[in-house]
Amino acid sequence: MFESLTQRLSGTMERLRGRGRLTEENIREATREVRIALLEADVALPVVQALIERIKVRAVGQEVLKSLTPGQALIKVVRDELTAVMGAQATELDLNVPAPAVILMAGLQGAGKTTTVGKLAKHLKERRKxxxxxxxxxxxxxxxxxxxxxxxxxxxxxxxxxxxxxxxVDIVRAAIDDARRSYVDVLIVDTAGRLAIDEAMMAEIKALHAAVDPVETLFVVDAMTGQDAANTAKAFSEALPLTGVVLTKTDGDARGGAALSVRYITGRPIKFIGTGEKVDGLDVFHPDRVASRILDMGDVLSLVEQVEQQVDKDKAQKLAEKVAKGKKFDLNDMREQLDQMQNMGGIAGLMDKLPGIGQVPEHMKQQVTGKEVPRMIAIINSMTKKERRNPALLNGSRRARIARGSGTTPADVNRLMKQYLQMEKMMGKMARGGMKGMMRGLQGMMGGRGGGMPFR
Known part of the structure; x- marks a missing residue:
């Protein structure tokens, strides 16, 4: 999400960053570019107008022109206002009621409502226990x-x-009774969708809402519908006392107009964003982090949370102990690391959270297809157990055999081995020099970009 907006805005912001001095003309030029970028991202016009006006008022005032670093001060203003228009901070579900807390899910047919019910159930079970x-x-x-x-x-x-x-109504009342008897904390109700908003649909969901009195009523909407997402959400919020919005299919939305419009137009917070069909593809919506990503500052906090939730801590501990004892980092260990990366969405899944990704040329980003990590794992799987334990055995004929077995080329195998040697060197420094050694190793890996992206 936001790829096109990030690309456009990051260029504008980069030009401002180094300016020793800003004038009202510079600011007018910058806000004009921001306006065009937002409109191209399918952000609703009233939202664009309000956002630009607020940026101008703050930018031309003391806050920016009198700042020691005006370029950076303006970037902060844009970030703050983007955050404010999306809702300032993450909004939690209110489950502090006598059990069961009922969550009613509403939305049009095809928005991903049923899938979102499954994702939300997993989220509440695992993260909120x-x-x-x-x-x-x-x-x-x-x-x-x-x-x-x-x-x-x-x-x-x-x-x-x-x-x-x-x-x-009978179904949900019976479900509430059963949930009470089973000591269930939360009951999530999936409701019927229609292909468009109609009177019958609204009457039915109003009656259902009145009968079950949910603590949360979430509107599920497809992010790819852009401005229409905000308008549909507004129609529902006028008919139902919505408590929040869930944006789905955000991985297919390069513009991000819905995320920037929904809160302003409906007055209801975006509580979650959904990606893909997998049941773990649901994230809490953090407006401040999203604003940073739009301005190409990355989202390191979300990246850290993702690592904490999805990395197998026992395996990480075993590897740390192995390295600390001075044992050699081998290709089995590398495969474990690649498996962990794949669990976090692979290289493509992590890229949008990294600072500066908007400055990476588009042709290079397109080379990251999501197949890189599975291909590397396939190469290691084509090796014998002995070869994985002792990579020094991998001469030319063995590498050719491994390439044939994994459906890759000898050049791919050579590239993997180059990356393995870099990782092995870094682990060696970590064992010898503790954390300082590890940091030096990381700098060594990143310094020359290690031959670029894997399998480019």
Whole structure:
């Protein structure tokens, strides 16, 4: 998300960063570029106008023109105002009510509502340690009920059975009773969607809301619909007392207009953003971190959280102990590290959180396809156990055999071995010099870019 906006804004911001002095003319020029970038990103016009006006007022005042580093001060103003328009800070779900806390999910058909129910169940179970139950009140699509049953099994949460012959209100009331008896903390209700907003749909969901009195009513909307996402959310917020919005399919939205428009137009916070079809593709929406990513400052905090949640700490500890004892880092260890990286979404999944990624030429970013890490793992898997333990055995004929076995080229195998030697050297420095040694090793790896991106 935001790729095109980041590319456009990061160039503008970079030109300002080094300016020793800014004038009102510079600021006018910069805000004009910001305006065009926002409109191209499909941000709603009222949002663009309000945002630009607030940036101008702060920029031409004392805050920027009298600053010692005016270029950087203006960048901070743009970041602050982007954050403010998206809601200033992350908004948690309010679950501080007598159990079960009912979460009602609303939205149009095809927005990813049912998948989001499964993702949210996993999020609440793993990160907030809640006992979660899910139920489908979508009596018009039996396939939706079966889809939710499958998702519930995947994330290992109870599923309350329902069928198309029942009334939605009866289904949910029965589910609440069952959740109470089962000491469930949170009940997530999937509701019926339509292809467009209509009176019958609104009347039904209003009746359902009145009957079950949910603590949270979340509107699920497809980010790729841009301004329409904000307008649809507004229509729902006028009919229902929404408590928040979930933006789905953000990985397919290069513009990001929906994220910048929804909060301003609806007055409701974006609580989560969803990516992909996998059940772990749901993140808490942090406006400040997103603003940093838009301005190409990266999102290191989210990266750290991702590492903490998804890295196998036992394996990391074993590797640390092995290195500390002076044992050689081998290709089995490298494969473990690559597996961990793949669990975090591979190179492509981590790239957008890195500072300065907007300055990387587009043709280089396009070379990162998501296949790099699986290909490296396939090469290591084509080696014998003896070769993995002792990489020095890998002469030309063995490398040719490994390339054939993994469906790659000898050049790919050579590139992997070059990266292995860099990692092995870094681990050696870590063992000899502790943390300082490790930092020197990292600098060595990054200094020359290690021959560029893997498999470019």
């Amino acid at each position: 809640k006992k979660v139950m899910v139920v489908s009140a979508d009596v018009y699509r039996p396939a939706a009920i079966e889809q939710l049953r499958t998702l519930a099994a995947q994330v290992d949460v109870p599923f309350f059975a329902s069928d198309a012959s029942q009334k939605p």
